[in-house]
Amino acid sequence: MNSLQTETRHIRPYVHYHCGCPDVNNPTTSIESEKEEETFNIYSPGIHFSTFPISKLYFCDDCHQIRCPRCVQEEIVCYYCPNCLFEVPTASVKSERNRCARNCFQCPICQNTLSVVASSEPQPTPLPISPTVPTVSATGAPYYLSCGVCRWDSQEIGMTFEKATGLALQLQKTEDERPDVKEFDHLKDQFEKHLRHNTPSTTLPSSLLSIPGMSMNSFSSRYGNTGLAHAQQKSDDVEKYEAAVDKVEPESGLVDDLVHLTDVNQITTLTQRMNQLSDQPYKVERLQPQRIHLRTKRVKRCRSCRHILIKPEQKAQATRFKIKLVALKNIPKITIASLPKLILNQRTQIVLKFSNPLYEEISVDLTIQEETNECGKVTILAPHFNITPYNEVLEYEEDLISSRRAAKADIGIYEKRGNSTSIIFEITPLAEVEEFKFPLLVKYTNKNTENNENDGVTTEEKSSEETNSSKAVASDEISADESNEITKSLSFWTVIGLGNVIKAPAGTSGTTVKGPRTEPSGSKGSSSRGSSSGNRSGTSNSKS
């Protein structure tokens, strides 16, 4: 099942956007970015780390650049519990060990959220007609935790609670008694004393300090070692450590139990053990419910200009964003609109749909590196086209728009409707590969008038002609026209993956040309999927 999933993920079509990450990469190479762009290699092993689906990308307004998760800086806004949505103040996050200190626990068996249940004993003879009156049991405390998924409950391990609130606090007492916890606290005390003594006064950015565990002491001890600190450390050695607890006894008879194991369910799974890091027990009975991990909300900044790209609301309950500069709202979105099966040596037409999220008309230039790469031949029938601006009102009158546009459709343009234009690509696979992919350089130009808030659609329509003529503007360059208009352009690489190529079914000749808008050849040849991997390795060998 698992291998099948990975296989399908491998051949699923996608459109990924490349982010050059100018701030992450060496500045000397970014000077020759022009050269680098020309040799954009989609087969380099690093391609998976620099290309992303558009949903993961941000867009910096000031730099006028795409920003990927690698080239943003994150700062923590608040900590909260995902279950009870309680905001934990930064000061107490560390002391609460990054977990919810209230009522939220996860099941030790299946890691789902546990719920607090009042224990009740039924009446001696439960009548099916009348609902039983819940009565507090005489033995033990009245509350326990229960899992709705695997039906585990904390009474199994003898864990009950006096009150239904503040469960973590009630547990704290018993937890503090455990020898391993005691020993750890003792160790911590010993070294904290020492570290505080030796800390040179370094100032750290507050954003780093907000990370729990990244206190002044630990940071300086790890990275900020000055010569002075070294000298001090020599003079003041760590005093001899004496264990608080003699020995933490191991689980008795564990080896014997493991040897005589007959049922898998008798020992804990790896996930269960990893969720209880402090002792990682093998016996199911020793599993304890764990407090739920806290989550964070983060601000994301552009690394080069420090402007905020993402800023969530402070409150944990609010899901809105104060600032949200995502790529989806700023650069043309490319989707694969039609993708028939790719058959070896057969020319196939695919349709890519370009949508314009901006309120201005944009003109798009498409370039491919080379017509023929190791996968096959790619031809763009319409390398230059315009996309009409996004308009909320027109979203509802889409049919009207498309009928008007259809009259003056150009060659290679499949369809124009609303704020999108669909373009036909011709693909001729020349090798039987697992994944047919090709790089595509997208360059778009839009016109910003000075007062761009009051800008209507009509002026944009009017100026579209001029936009067409000013295509030759170099990328990432802002030039002012004679009128109050600013032309902005941006170019970026995309990788378009189209899934696997299959062999032509026997009988059909390789030179068959498929006309546009014929039925997808899905029914024809679905035979040779298995052999494709072997063939691919062959081609890559011949390449290298």
Next chain:
Amino acid sequence: MPKDHAITIGKRAVVCQDIELKGEIQIGPGGPIIIGQNNIVEENVTIINKLPTALTIGDDNVFEVGCYVEGSKIGSKNIIEAKARILSGTSLGNNCVVGAVCSTKKDEIILDNTVIYGDHHNRRIQTASANQISSLHTRHLDYLREVLPKFNHIRVVGAPESQEIVPISRKAIKQTASH
């Protein structure tokens, strides 16, 4: 309500409108599918008996939305969660829970108190005392019995005091074999 001759609907049963009942079905005692008292059968549940022998379903079971039951015997106080599947020949004990989208194996005997859960169809035996399980289960049934009629078309047949109901909804029971 279908007025087919082969179908006998026993006392104290509540059957929804728009129900599709095929073959010889008796709701109440006797017949190839025998459903006991106090069961709750939700929407789109399929209960099929392809075997010549009778499929006996005990009391106080809940069959949640869209589950598929083709066992040989179902005990009492079981919960078959949404889209769960009980494959042919399986015999289910008492107090079992078949989790959402989980399924049993074919011709399996599932012991009492078994819980099947998670995407790997893990199993465990619930250890809570029988009293506790049954009291919780009774409360669960009471709640469902109260809530379900609010969202389903239910026509009460028989005397009003017949409060224990078998609310059977659309397309609930199919029976293909008619031996």
